[in-house]
Amino acid sequence: MPKKIIQNFNIEFLSILDENGKADSKLMPKLSNNDIKLMYELMKKTRIFDEKALKLQREGRLGTYASSLGQEAAQIGSAYALDKEDFIFPSFREQGVYLLRGMPIDQYLAYWRGDERGMYSTKKVNMFTVTIPVGTHMLHAAGFGWASKIKKESRVVVTYFGDGATSEGDFHEAMNFASVFEIPLIFICQNNQYAISVPVSKQTKSATIAQKAIAYGMYGIKVDGNDVFAMYKSTKEAVERAKKGKPTLIEAFTYRRNDHTTSDDAKKYRNDKELKQWDKKDPIERLKKYMITKKLWTKEYEEELDRKFNDEMDEAIKKMESIEDPKKEDILNYVYAELDENLKEQKEELK
Amino acid sequence: MKANLVQAINMALNQEMSKDKSVILLGEDIGIDGGVFRVTEGLYQKYKDRVFDTPLAESGIVGTSIGLALNGLKPVAEIQFEGFIMPALDQLISHASRIRNRSRGAFSVPIVIRSPIGGGIHALEHHSDSPETYFVHTPGLKVVIPSRPYDAKGLLISAIRDPDPVIFFEPKKIYRAFKEEVPEKEYTIPLGKANIIQEGDDLTIITYGSWVRETLKAVEGLKYSIEIIDLRTLKPLDVKTIIDSVSRTGRCVIVHEAPKTLGLAAEIIAIINEKALLSLQAPIERVTGYDTIVPLPKLEDYYMPNTERIKKSIEKVMNF
Numbered sequence A: 001m002p003k004k005i006i007q008n009f010n011i012e013f014l015s016i017l018d019e020n021g022k023a024d025s026k027l028m029p030k031l032s033n034n035d036i037k038l039m040y041e042l043m044k045k046t047r048i049f050d051e052k053a054l055k056l057q058r059e060g061r062l063g064t065y066a067s068s069l070g071q072e073a074a075q076i077g078s079a080y081a082l083d084k085e086d087f088i089f090p091s092f093r094e095q096g097v098y099l100l101r102g103m104p105i106d107q108y109l110a111y112w113r114g115d116e117r118g119m120y121s122t123k124k125v126n127m128f129t130v131t132i133p134v135g136t137h138m139l140h141a142a143g144f145g146w147a148s149k150i151k152k153e154s155r156v157v158v159t160y161f162g163d164g165a166t167s168e169g170d171f172h173e174a175m176n177f178a179s180v181f182e183i184p185l186i187f188i189c190q191n192n193q194y195a196i197s198v199p200v201s202k203q204t205k206s207a208t209i210a211q212k213a214i215a216y217g218m219y220g221i222k223v224d225g226n227d228v229f230a231m232y233k234s235t236k237e238a239v240e241r242a243k244k245g246k247p248t249l250i251e252a253f254t255y256r257r258n259d260h261t262t263s264d265d266a267k268k269y270r271n272d273k274e275l276k277q278w279d280k281k282d283p284i285e286r287l288k289k290y291m292i293t294k295k296l297w298t299k300e301y302e303e304e305l306d307r308k309f310n311d312e313m314d315e316a317i318k319k320m321e322s323i324e325d326p327k328k329e330d331i332l333n334y335v336y337a338e339l340d341e342n343l344k345e346q347k348e349e350l351k
Numbered sequence B: 001m002k003a004n005l006v007q008a009i010n011m012a013l014n015q016e017m018s019k020d021k022s023v024i025l026l027g028e029d030i031g032i033d034g035g036v037f038r039v040t041e042g043l044y045q046k047y048k049d050r051v052f053d054t055p056l057a058e059s060g061i062v063g064t065s066i067g068l069a070l071n072g073l074k075p076v077a078e079i080q081f082e083g084f085i086m087p088a089l090d091q092l093i094s095h096a097s098r099i100r101n102r103s104r105g106a107f108s109v110p111i112v113i114r115s116p117i118g119g120g121i122h123a124l125e126h127h128s129d130s131p132e133t134y135f136v137h138t139p140g141l142k143v144v145i146p147s148r149p150y151d152a153k154g155l156l157i158s159a160i161r162d163p164d165p166v167i168f169f170e171p172k173k174i175y176r177a178f179k180e181e182v183p184e185k186e187y188t189i190p191l192g193k194a195n196i197i198q199e200g201d202d203l204t205i206i207t208y209g210s211w212v213r214e215t216l217k218a219v220e221g222l223k224y225s226i227e228i229i230d231l232r233t234l235k236p237l238d239v240k241t242i243i244d245s246v247s248r249t250g251r252c253v254i255v256h257e258a259p260k261t262l263g264l265a266a267e268i269i270a271i272i273n274e275k276a277l278l279s280l281q282a283p284i285e286r287v288t289g290y291d292t293i294v295p296l297p298k299l300e301d302y303y304m305p306n307t308e309r310i311k312k313s314i315e316k317v318m319n320f
């Protein structure tokens, strides 16, 4: 018996909008001018949120914060392809997704200021809370999607995570469950090429993250994460696949242009040259170039957006800072549905 | 030299690595970055082939540490924050702690797991916890929490040389809080030996980690003669020092940041009950974190023990 090849695999890379703002018309997804403008606006809004949050942190008005600079297309392009009822499990860098979903900005900021109440509204926008332990929440997403399937809901579940998270065992268990139980789930890995100081080349020897899907009998695709159209299209297709019980892994190839968080100093482990290269691939600039050729962008429009989003942010910051402080008893009130005798006693002590 | 906690730990790692080629370091961001708290700063440059940035996988870090140790190396693994040790609990509780027993001594697991611990730095969720009880509760693990740079160096060297798995928790709040004289020469502090920080006859306060300093602050200016014990090692516990002291003073307050239920204080009270009950002149008080999730920064201070709560407990015990 000769040795023979019994399985063959290919991994596709999808890119539609190039760095000069030229779109491949054959691949271009169906999007109205209004859709395109909305996506642009959401990306701008995310960028402005990020700038303001970083500034607040520097001024001591916010706690540790993880910037989304450079990842706006990966977030907005994908989340824009979802229905309101679709449910999202983010990690901790998904500002864009929260904003798109209409999470109240003052509350989202309050969370990063160290106030648990800031997470309360997540449920109303069909999103889960921020999850800090890397890689753990994909299993929750799998369970959520599994329930949707058991309950015969038509919604799809999406989870966002980083390249580092793909090293955790939970990630692999989540993909396996999703595939085995035919769960309507989309895994979106924002491969921003770093997990704090560790480059993706030291994280995995897989040539792509997308191909990790193959091992679980899932479809995986690598996408230009700085191309909002490619992100939209690949997610839209994944939604269709999910509805047939076929989960997808999307690797959004992008770059974390800021420090890991405000507690990090990326100069220790990466050079300016690399950073500059990615500055040039800015996802917002790229879409803007496209819009200019389509006459969807003017200077006045841009100024108007800047004004609008800056005002909105300033308003939200004011609101966040004028919220009354949480009650100290709150530290005990949410441990269980009801306080047990022990906690009642501790509550007395706390007074 | 004058060193803070970070520098003292770095010194211990450096000295043990230069002396013993079987000592290796592994963990997330411990290489070029020097660790998120810079504890391993410079060690990658010096010992390139023995310092490893691992993939982001705590179970992987601890599980492979076990294998490395089984094959003769002495891994000192860093878990970036105590909150992220949880994925590795399976490896610690199901294996690291049991292998000596399972193999009737044929195999052993001389690993050290270093991790920052505790709150007080206004961090994100899972960055301020005090999970020491899980490990103290696990037969086969040793647990160390230094309270000062001098001890940290001597204890870490002992931990690295110890034949069994040691969880070495570093109170992150005092990583850079103060410096003290830390000899450059090599020295060890035995595991399982508490330190009497201050002698006294009226009352014994038992604490560890960052709460040693807070306790010292709390007793400043009080009219009682107070003995303060810094446990340094939580497992094995220095029962003799505790019992000798409490038998003499007859009064005791225990301070820790971990939640109250099944916190270390509960065990210490039980031991005192067993061995020195009749010396007690007042019920023992404990000042601990509440039985809840450590709050985010806005409410974090309410969770923590503090000098006021310590003082209140002292008065209660003294005026019983």
Ligand SMILES: Cc1ncc(C[n+]2csc(CCOP(=O)(O)OP(=O)(O)O)c2C)c(N)n1
Pocket: A093, A132, A133, A134, A135, A161, A162, A163, A164, A165, A166, A192, A194, A195, A196, A256, A260, B028, B056, B058, B080, B084, B087
């Ligand atoms: C289980 C766990 N281990 C370690 C950490 C500390 N930590 C926070 S973010 C991070 C890197 C995450 O990298 P990646 O998954 O690529 O996401 P990115 O931050 O790049 O978006 C690490 C190690 C954590 N939060 N959770």
